Amino acid sequence: MPLARLDIAKLRNLTKIQFEPSHQVNVIVGENGSGKTSVLEAIHLLSYGRSFRSHKHKTYIQHDQAECIVFAQLKASTSVFPIGLKRARDGAIDVRVQGEKVHSIVELAERLPVQLINPDAFRLLEGSPKIRRQFVDWGAFHFDVQFMPAWRDWQKALKQRNSLLKRGKISPNLLAAFDQELIRLGGTVNEVRQAYVKHLIPYFKTVLNALSDELDVSLNFTQGWDAQKTLAEALESGVNRDIELGYTHSGPQRADLRVKTKAGDALDTLSRGQQKLVVSALKIAQGQVLTDMGRPLVFLVDDLPAELDANHRQKLCRLLESLNSQIFITSVGSDSLDFVWSDATDVRHFAMRNGELQRVAGDLNE
Numbered sequence: 001m002p003l004a005r006l007d008i009a010k011l012r013n014l015t016k017i018q019f020e021p022s023h024q025v026n027v028i029v030g031e032n033g034s035g036k037t038s039v040l041e042a043i044h045l046l047s048y049g050r051s052f053r054s055h056k057h058k059t060y061i062q063h064d065q066a067e068c069i070v071f072a073q074l075k076a077s078t079s080v081f082p083i084g085l086k087r088a089r090d091g092a093i094d095v096r097v098q099g100e101k102v103h104s105i106v107e108l109a110e111r112l113p114v115q116l117i118n119p120d121a122f123r124l125l126e127g128s129p130k131i132r133r134q135f136v137d138w139g140a141f142h143f144d145v146q147f148m149p150a151w152r153d154w155q156k157a158l159k160q161r162n163s164l165l166k167r168g169k170i171s172p173n174l175l176a177a178f179d180q181e182l183i184r185l186g187g188t189v190n191e192v193r194q195a196y197v198k199h200l201i202p203y204f205k206t207v208l209n210a211l212s213d214e215l216d217v218s219l220n221f222t223q224g225w226d227a228q229k230t231l232a233e234a235l236e237s238g239v240n241r242d243i244e245l246g247y248t249h250s251g252p253q254r255a256d257l258r259v260k261t262k263a264g265d266a267l268d269t270l271s272r273g274q275q276k277l278v279v280s281a282l283k284i285a286q287g288q289v290l291t292d293m294g295r296p297l298v299f300l301v302d303d304l305p306a307e308l309d310a311n312h313r314q315k316l317c318r319l320l321e322s323l324n325s326q327i328f329i330t331s332v333g334s335d336s337l338d339f340v341w342s343d344a345t346d347v348r349h350f351a352m353r354n355g356e357l358q359r360v361a362g363d364l365n366e
């Protein structure tokens with residue numbers, strides 16, 4: 001559901017801003033440090049319950065303030081749907097959906113799916129497998145309702161097994177009794193991940209091809225244990241090693257999504273700009289999957305010009321536009337985003353100055 005209105009209070013240098021975004025494209029332009037990224041950070045917070053810039057909530061709550069607040073009205077087909085989040089300096093989090101307090105951030109994520117494309121997006125290729133698992137899991141969560149409850153309980157079962165292993169003095173037989181639940185839940189997590197990645201691959205190919213016809217990149221999901229074995233077999237055959245190591249060394253917690261070119265790992269063989277295209281294609285493909293499921297999402301695009309030339313910038317904007325998603329895009333100069341949107345698109349332009357946001361007349365697209 002797109003945001004029909006957004007209120008942000010006491011988040012970084014945004015003391016109080018309020019605006020009504022376009023349900024299509026919103027361009028936010030301002031100098032370095034003016035507060036553009038903080039607007040995206042606020043929307044991200046409302047979907048994920050956390051910032052993409054820092055794990056420490058105290059860094060985004062405005063200095064000398066006890067809390068920050070983000071509130072939005074989502075536009076449903078015939079009505080508006082309010083959601084809000086308050087984060088206090090002491091760590092307390094208050095999440096509201098239609099005025100009612102809810103206990104899980106998942107309630108927000110379901111209603112406001114958000115994808116982020118920013119200069120750090122490279123981390124998807126160069127970072128640890130955990131980042132790629134998170135990418136797959138975001139898609140799997142929206143793809144199949146079975147995923148989240150299974151994932152949550154599997155995490156608990158895994159933690160329990162690891163703590164038994166860490167304490168030592170556990171026999172393979174006793175461990176096997178604990179493994180039943182882990183195998184069942186881990187099996188579901190793996191099946192949904194596999195099904196999702198299989199579904200995603202053709203989308204990814206099409207999007208990447210639209211961005212660049214010279215890139216030949218493949219996605220290869222590895223489940224986290226020997227593909228020839230069931231999870232039960234892998235746990236059984238690895239039990240002595242697990243006891244020795246003090247943790248579970250194979251299973252869905254070791255899954256990865258490998259991104260490869262014919263010459264090898266995408267990270268080693270592609271230029272920074274090409275890597276950015278691949279990562280953007282992965283994220284847009286995820287968006288396309290969701291849109292085709294009748295659940296359009298919000299795209300946050302921070303500092304697009306970085307490392308993309310004008311041609312690829314335009315292709316990327318056109319692809320995002322074609323998803324029928326709501327887009328918030330920032331830039332230090334408006335000229336890099338001129339002429340990239342089609343005439344029919346509702347593009348709203350905002351100028352950010354010292355934490356104050358103002359709607360301004362647009363370029364030729366308006």
Ligand SMILES: Nc1ncnc2c1ncn2[C@@H]1O[C@H](COP(=O)(O)OP(=O)(O)OP(=O)(O)O)[C@@H](O)[C@H]1O
Nearest residue numbers: 012013032033034035036037038059060061062063
């Ligand atoms: N906790 C905080 N309280 C108050 N102000 C903060 C806090 N954290 C950061 N700031 C300030 O808020 C602003 C945040 O700017 P932001 O990063 O959103 O800018 P930007 O327009 O995206 O800049 P750039 O183009 O450099 O990425 C900066 O001026 C920063 O110094």
